Amino acid sequence: MTRPKIYLFGDSITESSFSLGGWGASLAHHFSRTADVVLRGYSGYNTRWALKVLERVFPASQGVDGGTAKAPLALTVFFGANDACLPDRCSAFQHVPLQEYKRNLHSIVSFFKKLWPTTLVLLITPPPIDEEARCRHPYVENPQGLPERTNNAAGEYAKACIAVAGEFGIPVVDIWNKMQQHPEWETYYLSDGLHLTESGNQVVFEEVITKLRDEGLSLESIPVDLPLINDIDPKDPLKAFLH
Protein backbone atom coordinates (compact mmCIF):
# COMPACT_ATOMS: atom_id res chain seq x y z
CA MET A 1 0.00 0.00 0.00
CA THR A 2 0.98 3.62 -0.40
CA ARG A 3 0.14 5.62 2.66
CA PRO A 4 -1.96 8.73 2.13
CA LYS A 5 -0.32 12.07 2.80
CA ILE A 6 -1.18 15.18 4.78
CA TYR A 7 0.81 18.23 3.64
CA LEU A 8 1.61 21.16 5.92
CA PHE A 9 2.19 24.30 3.82
CA GLY A 10 3.05 27.56 5.49
CA ASP A 11 5.64 29.87 7.02
CA SER A 12 7.96 29.49 10.01
CA ILE A 13 5.15 28.31 12.28
CA THR A 14 4.85 25.38 9.90
CA GLU A 15 8.60 24.98 9.24
CA SER A 16 9.25 24.71 12.99
CA SER A 17 6.31 22.38 13.61
CA PHE A 18 8.58 19.36 14.13
CA SER A 19 10.57 21.01 16.92
CA LEU A 20 10.07 19.75 20.49
CA GLY A 21 6.32 19.44 21.10
CA GLY A 22 5.56 20.86 17.65
CA TRP A 23 2.10 20.50 16.10
CA GLY A 24 3.46 18.83 12.97
CA ALA A 25 5.33 16.19 14.95
CA SER A 26 2.20 15.61 17.03
CA LEU A 27 0.19 15.07 13.84
CA ALA A 28 2.83 12.65 12.51
CA HIS A 29 2.72 10.76 15.80
CA HIS A 30 -1.08 10.74 15.85
CA PHE A 31 -1.19 9.29 12.32
CA SER A 32 1.94 7.15 12.76
CA ARG A 33 0.33 4.05 11.22
CA THR A 34 -2.13 5.72 8.87
CA ALA A 35 -0.78 8.78 7.02
CA ASP A 36 2.48 10.54 6.16
CA VAL A 37 2.68 14.11 7.38
CA VAL A 38 4.80 16.04 4.89
CA LEU A 39 6.42 19.33 5.89
CA ARG A 40 6.46 22.23 3.44
CA GLY A 41 7.15 25.16 5.75
CA TYR A 42 9.12 28.18 4.56
CA SER A 43 10.26 30.53 7.29
CA GLY A 44 9.57 34.20 6.62
CA TYR A 45 7.39 33.60 3.56
CA ASN A 46 4.19 35.52 2.88
CA THR A 47 1.41 34.64 0.41
CA ARG A 48 3.05 36.68 -2.36
CA TRP A 49 6.18 34.56 -2.21
CA ALA A 50 4.17 31.38 -1.65
CA LEU A 51 2.32 32.02 -4.92
CA LYS A 52 5.66 32.38 -6.70
CA VAL A 53 6.84 28.95 -5.56
CA LEU A 54 3.57 27.03 -5.52
CA GLU A 55 4.22 25.07 -8.70
CA ARG A 56 7.72 24.18 -7.61
CA VAL A 57 6.59 22.95 -4.20
CA PHE A 58 3.61 21.07 -5.65
CA PRO A 59 4.51 20.20 -9.25
CA ALA A 60 1.77 19.29 -11.70
CA SER A 61 3.26 15.80 -12.00
CA GLN A 62 1.83 15.12 -8.55
CA GLY A 63 -1.58 16.25 -9.63
CA VAL A 64 -4.81 14.95 -11.02
CA ASP A 65 -3.75 14.58 -14.67
CA GLY A 66 -0.03 14.35 -14.46
CA GLY A 67 1.34 11.47 -12.51
CA THR A 68 1.15 8.50 -10.27
CA ALA A 69 1.14 10.28 -6.94
CA LYS A 70 -2.25 10.20 -5.33
CA ALA A 71 -3.97 13.28 -4.07
CA PRO A 72 -3.18 13.86 -0.41
CA LEU A 73 -5.92 13.37 2.15
CA ALA A 74 -5.51 16.86 3.48
CA LEU A 75 -3.37 19.96 3.34
CA THR A 76 -3.03 22.81 5.80
CA VAL A 77 -2.42 26.32 4.46
CA PHE A 78 -1.05 28.53 7.21
CA PHE A 79 0.06 31.98 5.99
CA GLY A 80 -0.60 35.52 7.12
CA ALA A 81 1.72 36.17 10.05
CA ASN A 82 4.32 37.66 7.68
CA ASP A 83 1.83 39.34 5.35
CA ALA A 84 0.59 41.18 8.46
CA CYS A 85 3.96 42.83 9.13
CA LEU A 86 3.30 46.56 9.13
CA PRO A 87 4.39 48.46 5.99
CA ASP A 88 6.19 51.18 7.99
CA ARG A 89 8.08 49.03 10.47
CA CYS A 90 11.31 47.05 10.43
CA SER A 91 9.97 43.93 8.64
CA ALA A 92 8.17 45.90 5.94
CA PHE A 93 9.71 43.79 3.17
CA GLN A 94 7.49 40.89 4.26
CA HIS A 95 4.31 43.00 4.30
CA VAL A 96 1.50 42.18 1.88
CA PRO A 97 -1.54 44.49 1.79
CA LEU A 98 -4.70 42.98 3.25
CA GLN A 99 -6.64 42.83 -0.01
CA GLU A 100 -3.72 41.26 -1.84
CA TYR A 101 -3.33 38.71 1.01
CA LYS A 102 -6.96 37.77 0.53
CA ARG A 103 -6.55 37.44 -3.25
CA ASN A 104 -3.33 35.46 -2.86
CA LEU A 105 -4.86 33.06 -0.36
CA HIS A 106 -7.81 32.62 -2.72
CA SER A 107 -5.38 31.81 -5.56
CA ILE A 108 -3.50 29.32 -3.39
CA VAL A 109 -6.68 27.46 -2.47
CA SER A 110 -7.84 27.54 -6.11
CA PHE A 111 -4.52 26.01 -7.14
CA PHE A 112 -4.97 23.09 -4.77
CA LYS A 113 -8.65 22.62 -5.67
CA LYS A 114 -7.61 22.26 -9.30
CA LEU A 115 -4.55 20.07 -8.62
CA TRP A 116 -6.29 17.78 -6.13
CA PRO A 117 -10.09 18.13 -6.28
CA THR A 118 -10.63 15.52 -3.56
CA THR A 119 -8.14 16.87 -1.04
CA LEU A 120 -9.38 18.56 2.12
CA VAL A 121 -7.81 22.01 2.25
CA LEU A 122 -7.73 23.42 5.78
CA LEU A 123 -6.87 27.08 6.36
CA ILE A 124 -5.26 28.28 9.58
CA THR A 125 -5.36 31.95 10.55
CA PRO A 126 -2.26 33.78 11.75
CA PRO A 127 -1.82 33.63 15.53
CA PRO A 128 -2.38 36.63 17.80
CA ILE A 129 0.59 38.92 18.42
CA ASP A 130 2.05 39.97 21.75
CA GLU A 131 3.41 43.38 20.79
CA GLU A 132 5.49 43.81 23.92
CA ALA A 133 7.38 40.60 23.24
CA ARG A 134 7.79 41.58 19.59
CA CYS A 135 9.66 44.71 20.70
CA ARG A 136 12.06 42.56 22.69
CA HIS A 137 12.68 39.92 20.00
CA PRO A 138 13.10 41.61 16.61
CA TYR A 139 14.32 39.32 13.82
CA VAL A 140 15.97 42.20 11.96
CA GLU A 141 17.50 45.51 13.05
CA ASN A 142 14.79 47.58 14.69
CA PRO A 143 16.04 51.13 15.31
CA GLN A 144 12.46 52.40 15.90
CA GLY A 145 12.04 49.97 18.78
CA LEU A 146 8.42 49.47 17.69
CA PRO A 147 6.76 46.08 17.13
CA GLU A 148 6.86 45.06 13.45
CA ARG A 149 3.51 43.36 13.88
CA THR A 150 0.42 44.33 15.90
CA ASN A 151 -2.35 42.14 17.21
CA ASN A 152 -5.01 44.27 15.55
CA ALA A 153 -3.39 43.93 12.15
CA ALA A 154 -2.99 40.17 12.60
CA GLY A 155 -6.68 40.05 13.49
CA GLU A 156 -7.61 41.70 10.19
CA TYR A 157 -5.61 39.07 8.29
CA ALA A 158 -7.24 36.34 10.39
CA LYS A 159 -10.67 37.70 9.39
CA ALA A 160 -9.64 37.73 5.72
CA CYS A 161 -8.46 34.12 6.04
CA ILE A 162 -11.82 33.12 7.53
CA ALA A 163 -13.60 34.95 4.70
CA VAL A 164 -11.61 33.01 2.08
CA ALA A 165 -12.51 29.73 3.79
CA GLY A 166 -16.14 30.82 3.67
CA GLU A 167 -15.95 31.55 -0.06
CA PHE A 168 -14.74 28.01 -0.73
CA GLY A 169 -16.82 26.35 1.96
CA ILE A 170 -13.68 24.81 3.48
CA PRO A 171 -12.78 24.55 7.18
CA VAL A 172 -10.60 27.06 8.96
CA VAL A 173 -8.81 26.98 12.31
CA ASP A 174 -9.13 30.43 13.85
CA ILE A 175 -6.20 30.37 16.24
CA TRP A 176 -6.16 34.17 16.44
CA ASN A 177 -9.43 34.02 18.35
CA LYS A 178 -8.95 30.64 19.99
CA MET A 179 -5.66 31.54 21.65
CA GLN A 180 -6.93 34.84 23.03
CA GLN A 181 -9.54 32.98 25.05
CA HIS A 182 -6.74 32.04 27.47
CA PRO A 183 -6.15 34.78 30.10
CA GLU A 184 -2.39 34.58 29.66
CA TRP A 185 -2.28 33.81 25.95
CA GLU A 186 0.67 36.17 25.39
CA THR A 187 3.11 33.94 27.26
CA TYR A 188 1.18 30.68 27.54
CA TYR A 189 0.86 30.19 23.80
CA LEU A 190 3.60 32.43 22.36
CA SER A 191 7.35 32.17 22.93
CA ASP A 192 8.43 35.48 21.37
CA GLY A 193 5.13 37.20 20.74
CA LEU A 194 4.62 35.32 17.45
CA HIS A 195 5.95 31.75 17.47
CA LEU A 196 4.36 29.00 19.51
CA THR A 197 5.20 27.51 22.88
CA GLU A 198 4.61 23.82 23.46
CA SER A 199 1.10 24.73 24.68
CA GLY A 200 0.55 26.85 21.57
CA ASN A 201 1.62 23.94 19.41
CA GLN A 202 -0.73 21.66 21.33
CA VAL A 203 -3.69 23.96 20.62
CA VAL A 204 -2.93 24.02 16.89
CA PHE A 205 -2.57 20.22 16.86
CA GLU A 206 -5.89 19.74 18.67
CA GLU A 207 -7.73 22.24 16.49
CA VAL A 208 -6.37 20.61 13.32
CA ILE A 209 -7.34 17.06 14.29
CA THR A 210 -10.77 18.31 15.38
CA LYS A 211 -11.36 19.95 11.98
CA LEU A 212 -10.04 16.87 10.15
CA ARG A 213 -12.39 14.70 12.21
CA ASP A 214 -15.33 17.03 11.46
CA GLU A 215 -14.58 16.43 7.79
CA GLY A 216 -14.40 12.66 8.20
CA LEU A 217 -10.65 12.21 8.51
CA SER A 218 -9.66 10.43 11.70
CA LEU A 219 -7.94 7.32 13.00
CA GLU A 220 -11.29 5.57 12.68
CA SER A 221 -11.70 6.42 8.99
CA ILE A 222 -8.18 6.02 7.60
CA PRO A 223 -7.01 2.40 7.16
CA VAL A 224 -4.13 1.22 9.34
CA ASP A 225 -0.97 0.26 7.45
CA LEU A 226 -0.45 -3.48 8.19
CA PRO A 227 -1.75 -5.54 11.13
CA LEU A 228 -1.49 -3.99 14.58
CA ILE A 229 0.32 -6.08 17.19
CA ASN A 230 -2.96 -6.57 19.06
CA ASP A 231 -4.52 -8.06 15.92
CA ILE A 232 -1.75 -10.65 15.57
CA ASP A 233 -2.62 -14.07 17.02
CA PRO A 234 0.20 -15.09 19.40
CA LYS A 235 -0.55 -18.76 18.58
CA ASP A 236 -0.16 -18.22 14.82
CA PRO A 237 1.41 -14.81 14.12
CA LEU A 238 2.13 -15.39 10.43
CA LYS A 239 -1.57 -15.83 9.69
CA ALA A 240 -1.90 -12.03 9.97
CA PHE A 241 0.48 -11.54 7.06
CA LEU A 242 -1.25 -13.70 4.45
CA HIS A 243 -2.68 -11.57 1.69
Next chain:
Amino acid sequence: MTRPKIYLFGDSITESSFSLGGWGASLAHHFSRTADVVLRGYSGYNTRWALKVLERVFPASQGVDGGTAKAPLALTVFFGANDACLPDRCSAFQHVPLQEYKRNLHSIVSFFKKLWPTTLVLLITPPPIDEEARCRHPYVENPQGLPERTNNAAGEYAKACIAVAGEFGIPVVDIWNKMQQHPEWETYYLSDGLHLTESGNQVVFEEVITKLRDEGLSLESIPVDLPLINDIDPKDPLKAFLH
Protein backbone atom coordinates in the same frame (compact mmCIF):
# COMPACT_ATOMS: atom_id res chain seq x y z
CA MET B 1 11.72 20.14 -6.93
CA THR B 2 10.93 16.89 -5.21
CA ARG B 3 12.55 16.66 -1.82
CA PRO B 4 14.65 13.60 -1.12
CA LYS B 5 13.39 11.14 1.47
CA ILE B 6 14.82 9.44 4.52
CA TYR B 7 12.82 6.36 5.55
CA LEU B 8 12.70 5.04 9.10
CA PHE B 9 11.87 1.32 9.07
CA GLY B 10 11.59 -0.61 12.29
CA ASP B 11 9.51 -1.67 15.29
CA SER B 12 7.86 0.31 18.10
CA ILE B 13 11.01 2.33 18.78
CA THR B 14 10.62 3.61 15.24
CA GLU B 15 6.81 3.85 15.30
CA SER B 16 6.94 6.02 18.42
CA SER B 17 9.80 8.16 17.14
CA PHE B 18 7.53 11.17 16.52
CA SER B 19 6.29 11.27 20.11
CA LEU B 20 7.45 14.15 22.34
CA GLY B 21 11.20 14.50 21.91
CA GLY B 22 11.31 11.48 19.59
CA TRP B 23 14.33 10.80 17.38
CA GLY B 24 12.25 10.72 14.20
CA ALA B 25 10.68 14.10 14.91
CA SER B 26 14.15 15.49 15.68
CA LEU B 27 15.39 14.21 12.33
CA ALA B 28 12.40 15.76 10.54
CA HIS B 29 13.09 19.06 12.31
CA HIS B 30 16.81 18.89 11.53
CA PHE B 31 16.08 18.33 7.83
CA SER B 32 13.00 20.57 7.78
CA ARG B 33 14.07 22.36 4.58
CA THR B 34 16.06 19.58 2.95
CA ALA B 35 14.53 16.10 3.23
CA ASP B 36 11.29 14.34 4.10
CA VAL B 37 11.55 11.90 6.98
CA VAL B 38 9.07 9.11 6.33
CA LEU B 39 7.89 6.88 9.15
CA ARG B 40 7.51 3.15 8.61
CA GLY B 41 7.51 1.83 12.16
CA TYR B 42 5.50 -1.25 13.11
CA SER B 43 5.11 -1.82 16.83
CA GLY B 44 5.85 -5.36 17.98
CA TYR B 45 7.30 -6.53 14.65
CA ASN B 46 10.38 -8.71 14.40
CA THR B 47 12.51 -9.36 11.31
CA ARG B 48 10.46 -12.43 10.37
CA TRP B 49 7.31 -10.35 10.08
CA ALA B 50 9.20 -7.45 8.52
CA LEU B 51 10.35 -9.76 5.72
CA LYS B 52 6.73 -10.79 5.12
CA VAL B 53 5.63 -7.20 4.58
CA LEU B 54 8.72 -5.70 2.94
CA GLU B 55 7.29 -5.62 -0.57
CA ARG B 56 4.07 -4.09 0.62
CA VAL B 57 5.80 -1.36 2.61
CA PHE B 58 8.29 -0.64 -0.18
CA PRO B 59 6.60 -1.68 -3.45
CA ALA B 60 8.72 -2.32 -6.54
CA SER B 61 6.98 0.60 -8.25
CA GLN B 62 9.05 2.87 -6.02
CA GLY B 63 12.24 1.16 -7.08
CA VAL B 64 15.04 1.35 -9.58
CA ASP B 65 13.18 -0.11 -12.57
CA GLY B 66 9.61 0.43 -11.71
CA GLY B 67 8.54 3.97 -11.29
CA THR B 68 9.02 7.64 -11.01
CA ALA B 69 9.80 7.83 -7.32
CA LYS B 70 13.44 8.53 -6.70
CA ALA B 71 15.57 6.42 -4.43
CA PRO B 72 15.59 7.82 -0.90
CA LEU B 73 18.78 9.38 0.41
CA ALA B 74 18.87 7.07 3.38
CA LEU B 75 16.94 4.46 5.27
CA THR B 76 17.29 3.29 8.86
CA VAL B 77 16.62 -0.37 9.65
CA PHE B 78 15.98 -0.79 13.35
CA PHE B 79 14.86 -4.31 14.32
CA GLY B 80 15.95 -6.80 16.93
CA ALA B 81 14.33 -5.76 20.19
CA ASN B 82 11.40 -8.10 19.51
CA ASP B 83 13.43 -10.87 17.89
CA ALA B 84 15.40 -10.93 21.16
CA CYS B 85 12.34 -11.82 23.27
CA LEU B 86 13.21 -15.06 25.05
CA PRO B 87 11.59 -18.22 23.62
CA ASP B 88 10.42 -19.45 27.04
CA ARG B 89 8.97 -16.23 28.41
CA CYS B 90 5.69 -14.34 28.05
CA SER B 91 6.45 -12.66 24.70
CA ALA B 92 7.77 -15.83 23.06
CA PHE B 93 5.53 -15.35 20.01
CA GLN B 94 7.76 -12.44 18.96
CA HIS B 95 11.01 -14.40 19.39
CA VAL B 96 13.18 -15.09 16.36
CA PRO B 97 16.28 -17.32 16.83
CA LEU B 98 19.57 -15.44 16.62
CA GLN B 99 20.77 -17.09 13.40
CA GLU B 100 17.44 -16.50 11.70
CA TYR B 101 17.51 -12.85 12.85
CA LYS B 102 20.88 -12.47 11.21
CA ARG B 103 19.68 -14.09 7.97
CA ASN B 104 16.50 -12.00 7.98
CA LEU B 105 18.38 -8.76 8.53
CA HIS B 106 20.71 -9.76 5.71
CA SER B 107 17.72 -10.35 3.44
CA ILE B 108 16.18 -7.01 4.38
CA VAL B 109 19.38 -5.12 3.54
CA SER B 110 19.75 -7.10 0.28
CA PHE B 111 16.22 -6.14 -0.64
CA PHE B 112 16.98 -2.44 -0.25
CA LYS B 113 20.34 -2.69 -2.01
CA LYS B 114 18.53 -4.18 -5.00
CA LEU B 115 15.57 -1.78 -4.92
CA TRP B 116 17.66 1.35 -4.36
CA PRO B 117 21.36 0.76 -5.11
CA THR B 118 22.30 4.35 -4.28
CA THR B 119 20.46 4.61 -0.96
CA LEU B 120 22.45 4.71 2.28
CA VAL B 121 21.15 1.89 4.47
CA LEU B 122 21.91 2.48 8.15
CA LEU B 123 21.40 -0.32 10.66
CA ILE B 124 20.57 0.37 14.32
CA THR B 125 21.09 -2.30 16.96
CA PRO B 126 18.43 -3.08 19.55
CA PRO B 127 18.81 -1.01 22.73
CA PRO B 128 20.01 -2.45 26.02
CA ILE B 129 17.38 -3.94 28.34
CA ASP B 130 16.71 -3.07 31.96
CA GLU B 131 15.38 -6.40 33.17
CA GLU B 132 14.04 -5.07 36.45
CA ALA B 133 11.86 -2.55 34.66
CA ARG B 134 10.75 -5.20 32.18
CA CYS B 135 9.34 -7.24 35.10
CA ARG B 136 7.32 -4.23 36.18
CA HIS B 137 5.98 -3.29 32.73
CA PRO B 138 4.96 -6.45 30.85
CA TYR B 139 3.05 -5.83 27.61
CA VAL B 140 1.21 -9.15 27.87
CA GLU B 141 0.14 -11.35 30.78
CA ASN B 142 3.24 -12.46 32.62
CA PRO B 143 2.36 -15.13 35.18
CA GLN B 144 6.04 -16.11 35.57
CA GLY B 145 6.94 -12.59 36.66
CA LEU B 146 10.21 -12.92 34.73
CA PRO B 147 11.48 -10.37 32.18
CA GLU B 148 10.56 -11.38 28.62
CA ARG B 149 13.84 -9.87 27.41
CA THR B 150 17.32 -9.86 28.94
CA ASN B 151 20.17 -7.48 28.34
CA ASN B 152 22.54 -10.30 27.46
CA ALA B 153 20.22 -11.66 24.81
CA ALA B 154 19.70 -8.17 23.36
CA GLY B 155 23.49 -7.84 23.25
CA GLU B 156 23.79 -10.99 21.13
CA TYR B 157 21.29 -9.59 18.64
CA ALA B 158 23.16 -6.27 18.66
CA LYS B 159 26.37 -8.15 17.79
CA ALA B 160 24.61 -9.97 14.97
CA CYS B 161 23.30 -6.64 13.64
CA ILE B 162 26.83 -5.22 13.67
CA ALA B 163 28.08 -8.31 11.85
CA VAL B 164 25.47 -7.87 9.10
CA ALA B 165 26.52 -4.24 8.68
CA GLY B 166 30.11 -5.45 8.35
CA GLU B 167 29.18 -7.95 5.66
CA PHE B 168 27.62 -5.18 3.56
CA GLY B 169 30.14 -2.51 4.52
CA ILE B 170 27.30 -0.25 5.67
CA PRO B 171 27.19 1.92 8.81
CA VAL B 172 25.59 0.80 12.05
CA VAL B 173 24.55 2.68 15.18
CA ASP B 174 25.39 0.47 18.15
CA ILE B 175 23.03 1.91 20.73
CA TRP B 176 23.27 -1.25 22.85
CA ASN B 177 26.86 -0.34 23.67
CA LYS B 178 26.53 3.42 23.42
CA MET B 179 23.73 3.68 25.97
CA GLN B 180 25.45 1.47 28.53
CA GLN B 181 28.32 3.95 28.72
CA HIS B 182 26.04 6.13 30.86
CA PRO B 183 26.19 5.14 34.57
CA GLU B 184 22.40 5.32 34.90
CA TRP B 185 21.47 4.11 31.45
CA GLU B 186 18.62 1.96 32.78
CA THR B 187 16.51 4.98 33.73
CA TYR B 188 18.25 7.81 31.90
CA TYR B 189 17.73 6.32 28.46
CA LEU B 190 14.90 3.83 28.97
CA SER B 191 11.35 4.55 30.11
CA ASP B 192 10.14 0.98 30.71
CA GLY B 193 13.34 -1.01 30.36
CA LEU B 194 13.02 -1.11 26.55
CA HIS B 195 11.53 2.05 25.04
CA LEU B 196 13.35 5.37 25.00
CA THR B 197 13.14 8.40 27.25
CA GLU B 198 13.63 11.85 25.73
CA SER B 199 17.36 11.46 26.47
CA GLY B 200 17.38 8.04 24.84
CA ASN B 201 15.71 9.51 21.78
CA GLN B 202 18.26 12.29 21.73
CA VAL B 203 21.13 9.78 21.68
CA VAL B 204 19.61 7.89 18.76
CA PHE B 205 19.04 11.16 16.88
CA GLU B 206 22.62 12.30 17.45
CA GLU B 207 24.09 8.94 16.49
CA VAL B 208 22.01 8.79 13.31
CA ILE B 209 22.95 12.29 12.11
CA THR B 210 26.60 11.56 12.92
CA LYS B 211 26.55 8.40 10.81
CA LEU B 212 24.71 10.19 7.99
CA ARG B 213 27.29 12.97 8.10
CA ASP B 214 30.14 10.42 8.03
CA GLU B 215 28.60 9.10 4.82
CA GLY B 216 28.30 12.56 3.28
CA LEU B 217 24.68 13.33 4.10
CA SER B 218 24.28 16.53 6.10
CA LEU B 219 22.70 19.97 5.97
CA GLU B 220 25.80 21.11 4.10
CA SER B 221 25.47 18.49 1.38
CA ILE B 222 21.72 18.34 0.75
CA PRO B 223 20.27 21.29 -1.20
CA VAL B 224 17.86 23.57 0.62
CA ASP B 225 14.32 23.63 -0.76
CA LEU B 226 13.76 27.24 -1.96
CA PRO B 227 15.52 30.43 -0.81
CA LEU B 228 16.08 30.87 2.90
CA ILE B 229 14.76 34.09 4.43
CA ASN B 230 18.33 35.25 5.04
CA ASP B 231 19.09 34.86 1.32
CA ILE B 232 16.17 37.06 0.31
CA ASP B 233 17.11 40.69 -0.40
CA PRO B 234 14.81 42.95 1.67
CA LYS B 235 15.15 45.62 -1.02
CA ASP B 236 14.00 43.27 -3.82
CA PRO B 237 12.52 40.10 -2.35
CA LEU B 238 11.01 38.76 -5.57
CA LYS B 239 14.43 38.53 -7.19
CA ALA B 240 15.04 35.41 -5.11
CA PHE B 241 12.13 33.65 -6.79
CA LEU B 242 13.12 34.08 -10.42
CA HIS B 243 14.07 30.75 -11.94
